[in-house]
Amino acid sequence: MLKTGDRIGDWIIESPLGEGGMGAVFRVHSALSERVDAALKVMKPSLEPDARARFVREAEALSALRHPAIVRVMGFSEDTRRGLLYLVMELAEGETLKRRLERGPMPLPEALATFVPLAGGLEHAHAEGISHRDLKPSNIVLTPDGPCLVDFGIAAAAQSGDLTGKGHLGTLSYLPPEVFRGERAEPRSIDVYGLGLLLNEALTAVHPFPLEAGLTPAAALATVGMRKLQQPALDPGETAPEPLRKLIRAATSPDPRTRPDMALMHRVLASLLERRGGAAAPAAAGAESPRVPAWSPPPDRTMRVPDPVSPIGSRTGSTTSSHVRRRFR
Structure with missing residues (x-):
């Protein structure tokens, strides 16, 4: 090219x-x-x-x-x-979250310092009518000045309708379950689910929906879809504070109607950080880790999921999921 x-x-x-x-x-x-x-x-x-x-x-x-x-x-x-x-x-340079998690899970202070700004950025985007729709570790760069979301290449503006035409564009492992049920997912809810999944992954260094190498697109779709439909809401475990566990469970709920919005996610995360006397600071500050470009070629390629996806183990049909605000205690 x-x-x-x-x-x-x-x-x-x-x-x-x-x-x-x-x-x-x-x-x-x-x-x-x-x-x-x-x-x-x-x-x-x-x-x-x-x-x-x-x-x-x-x-x-x-x-x-x-x-x-x-x-x-x-x-x-x-x-x-x-x-x-x-x-x-702008050229964002630093270690990607994907590379960071190859060294192991993030301690709680590092995770909060990383995800409070990310949630704030997504809240800002949602308020402007923009959703990212392809959140994944390779699209988050830990720069010396703090975490940065990159590649809004399949972002959706609320006023422009369905950006991707027929089907959902995204990375299979990070798409929410409703996509695999054949529903048309609400873009902001896709981001909420994706951020919740990423937060769980950051705390555990375990991705619950890995893709085996060599699968055809159809086989990958079927494999991830089956796991997504069988997987309950994610939980990072007892080592995480209970409010954080509740937030992750709510964000990764199989039912998009019960997920919080991004503003609430930001408030809960910021409150947890404040209680621990921390501040949203550069997550990679002081780390002697390799500096890599923001867009190093990721193996988790963005692809189109046919819409509607033939539901796996459920009734055939397409429903419209709604996004509701949920009180969080």
Whole structure:
């Protein structure tokens, strides 16, 4: 698609950072100065007739997000000669959460210091009508300045309808159970479930829905779907404070109607951090861990789940799940 030295807009390609279901990401520098770095995401061409208009709507919405825990969109444009739409984002560098968890679970203070800003960033995005919809460890970067959410490449704006057309885009292991029941999941509820799953994974360093290598997309869908439909709400265990266990159980509930919203998740996590005399600080501060690009190629690829998914062990049909606010004590 693009190679080192190519110019696209005002940017020069330096090297690839990764490739996902929606596009490829490159490290770039300004055509005027090699000291100005950024990440440039080139969207894969789409045959859908409204793809360009939808890209513009989403890029406009993402450009309006301003939060320390969300990678900033610096601009977007179109390379008409190549027929490529692209986003330019700040370059977030640090250790990904995926790499961090390879060393073991996070102690409670580190987990809270990491997830309070993340929940705050997602609360901000939801308030602006934007949902991420692809939360996973490789999309969270632990920068020296704190955790940062990257790759809103399949984000959904409330005013733009169904961004992905027919089906759900996401990473199978982190999609909520209602997707596998053939329901159309509410985007904010997808984020709530994903953050709850990630928090549980951070505290335990165990992912409950691993995918074996070599599975075909259909086999992976069936395997994860069966596990999702059989798995009750997640629980990190007795070593975690009871309010945190309750929050994770609520966020990962199989019933999306009983999940909290992101604002409530943020408040509960911030309260737990405050009670322990902590503050939301850079989670990777002082850690002698390898610095890696924000978009190192992840093995957990984003893919499309057909919608409706043929329910596994349940009635065939499609229902619309609703998102309700739940009081949490």
